[in-house]
Amino acid sequence: MPRTATAFLPRHLALQRHFWLAFFALASLFLFFQRLSAPSSWVIDSLLATSIIASLWLLIVEWQTLRRTARAYELAMQAAHDGFWEWDPQSKRLQVGKRLLEILGYHEDFLTSTHDWLNIVHPEDRAKYNHAVAEHLKGKTQFFYCEYRVRANDGGFRWIGSRGIAVCDRHGKAYQMVGSVTDITERRRYQDNLEFLASHDSLTGLPNRHDLARALTQSVASAQNNKTLLGLFFVDLDRFKDINDTLGHRAGDLLLQGVAQRLGQLFGTNSRIFRHGGDEFIILLPECQDISSALAFGEAVREAIASPFSGHDSDFFTSASIGLSLYPLDSSDADTLLRNGDTAMYAAKGAGGNALRQYKPEMNERLQHRVSLESGLRQAIARNELELYFQPKIQIPDCRICGAEALLRWHHQGRMIPPDQFIPVAEDTGMILEIGDWLTKRCFEHILEWQARGATVPPIAINLSPRQFWRRQPAQEILSQLAASGLPSSALQVEVTESLMLHADSGATEELLRLREAGLDIALDDFGTGYSSLSYLQRLPITALKIDRAFIKELANLDNNPSIANGASQQRATALVGAIIAMAHSLSLEVVAEGVETDEQLQCLKELGCDIAQGYLFSKPLPADEFFSSWLGEKSAQLTRTTLENT
Known part of the structure; x- marks a missing residue:
């Protein structure tokens, strides 16, 4: 039929x-x-x-x-785990089902009217709820739907998603409205965690550099409108690396947390504090009275950081180099204000540290260093100073190498320049385009060389800078080199960061779609450190998600010293990493954990269901020949397999 x-x-x-x-x-x-009216018949x-x-x-x-x-x-x-409700818009009579009461933990039905229901709706959500109901009763929405908080029997609030539809008479007046509610508390908790990660530093809980960019722009605009001074303090801890090297990274993390907590307690009421990255903090002081008051505030910050920090079985002693930049005296825009504060901070550090310096135009030493880097980088390819290192990716369930990441290194004037110093220079000057082409070509050459030596080479991942998407079509360049090499598309993977989406007109999504359609896998790198958003996961054609090392190192105590370990921080990190893994798997994305350094971290990731691990626990980044002999050669592969299984 x-x-x-x-x-x-x-x-x-x-x-x-x-x-x-x-x-x-x-x-x-x-x-x-x-x-009745006739005889019986x-x-x-x-x-x-x-x-x-x-x-x-x-x-x-x-x-x-x-x-x-x-x-x-x-x-x-x-079966749907939903709660039923029925409401009369005219008499305000309310009837709720047993399941709805169970969701909220109530045993007796006391919800008989609109007034009773509004009494348990969160005060901050009542206006939103009433507006959604009113819009539907007026016929402006096809269905009623609203997400809001309701007080449960235990006194806490649970998030519910309420949906329904009104029945109207021939005059268009509603006389009945029926619907259901769904408990969405867990979903909202995951969403809140991800939103928190997008704008806050996971270690200190302070707003991060990406939230700073927004706040600084707003503060400059406010100072301009109000004709007031805005103070920016660029704070860098002195000799922080020595603490990490001598006492361990966990001690360094505790110090960062202590500094953030102290600054927040002492100065959080009249200023805003951000973690800019590493051991750097930014403090915005709006409506400064004059230069003297700004300098006095900076001295108070310096003295607060110089006081001892208690931790473990001894006290930590540190100090700070602080640079002060004032709007509009030192800059007329947010970016320059931040850059001048950075310059002044380096001047304070050059004076021996534990000092405060106000920006002066002659503070150009760091700029000169940058110019020197730029000059050397322009000749790096011609001088054969660039080299690719490779770090293996390990499949967690069976401990097999399943890929590797190609990492760029620069040997210049007898020393190795850290990537975090020359990569920003390459991006700002546009040299990243030429370097990117060289990196891709060199990567293919290494793969072909290893295959010629009899190795089965796993997919090699290269990183694409957002700048590579600005001026041309990187997908065409990569696919052309891939075709010229004769390698299959499975030989190469591409890694990008969410900052790519900040430039909506760059055509990045279309370029990535071309690579994906050609068969290349695409990973979203450094997830959770800045712009993390569900919308990016929907828009980008990615196949894998890489969790940033900042979360992985919190999964276990790096010093293996329970007296130092912060249990609450570890539990929070485990919950956040677990939420990211669960979300990624629900979107059919593979999950890679970066920065795995201990067996405890690996075991925790295994229990959370992570797919792939990468980090110093397995290997540091290695030159091409050393990577081949350690990971791709037949004898070395057998030895590595045995070692990983023992791990």
Whole structure:
């Protein structure tokens, strides 16, 4: 039978029952009055009895049908774990189902009216809820839907998603509204965690550099409108690396947390504090009275950081180099204000540290260093100073190498320049385009060389800078080099960061789609450190998600010293990493954990269901020949396999 016919049949039969029920009811009424007004007749008595019996039978059938329908609806609501409600917009009478009460933990139904329900809606959500209801009753929305908080029996608030539809009379006035609610507390908790990660530093809880960019722009605009001074303090801890090297990274983390907590307690009421990255903090001081008050504030910050910090079985001693930049005296825009504060901070550090310096135009030493880097970088390829290092990726379940990441290194004037120093220079000057082409070509050359030596080479990942998407089509360049090499698309992977999406007109999504359609896997790198958003996961054609090392190092105590470990921080990190893994898997994305350094971290990731691990626990980044001999050669592969299984 056609689908339309099967859908129509139950309704058709119901209409037939209603027709015959009305017919026999009217017939019974007619025959009854005939019986009263006419002499007794066996024909009328027989017809009356037949009509009454038929009416009763049809009523029983209708009652059974209604009972089955009500039972089916009840079972459907139970299967969906939703709670049912019915509301009369005119009398304000409310009726709620048992499941809705169970969601909120109530045992007795005390929700009989609109007033009762609004009493348990969170005060901050009542206006939003009332507006959504009003819009639907006015016919402006096809369905009613609202997400809001409701007080549960335990005194806490649970998030619910409430949906419904109103029934109106012929005048358009609603006289009934029915719907259901779903408990979305866990979903909102995951969403809140991700939103927190997008704008806050996971270690200190302070707003991060990306939130700073927004706040600084707003503060400059406010100072301009109010004709006031805005102070920016660039704070860098002195000799922080020595603490990490001598006492361990966990001690360094505790110090960062202590500094953030102290600054927040002492100066958080009249200023805003941000963690800029590493051991750097930014403090914005709006509405400075004058230069003297700004300098006095900076001295107070310096003295606060110089006071001892308690931790473990001894005290930590540190100091800070602080640079002060004032709007509008030192800059007319946010970016320059921040850059001048950085310059002044380096001047304070050059004076021996534990000092405060206000920006002066002659503070150009760091700029000169940058110019020197730029000059050397322009000749790095010609001088054969660039080299690729490779770090393996390990499949967690069976401890097999399943890929590697190609990392750029620069040997210049007898020393290795850190990537975090020359990569920003390459991006700002546009040299990243030429370097990117060289990196891709060199990567293919290494793969072909290893294959010629008899190795089975796993996919190699290269990083693409957002700058590579600004001026040309990187997908065409990569695919052309891939075709020229004769390698399959599975030989290469691409890693990008969410900062790529900050430039909506760059065509990045289209370029990545071209790479994905050609068969290349794409990973979203450094997830959780800045712009993390579910919208990016939907827009970018990614196949894998890489969790930043900042979260991984919190999974276990790096110093293996429980007296130093911060249990609450570790539990929070585990919850956040678990939420990211669960979310990624729900989107069919592979999950890679960066910065894995301990067996405890690996075990925790395994329990959380992470797919791939990468970090110093397995190997530091290695030159090409050393990577081949350690990971791709037949004997070394067997040895590595045994070592990983023991780990």
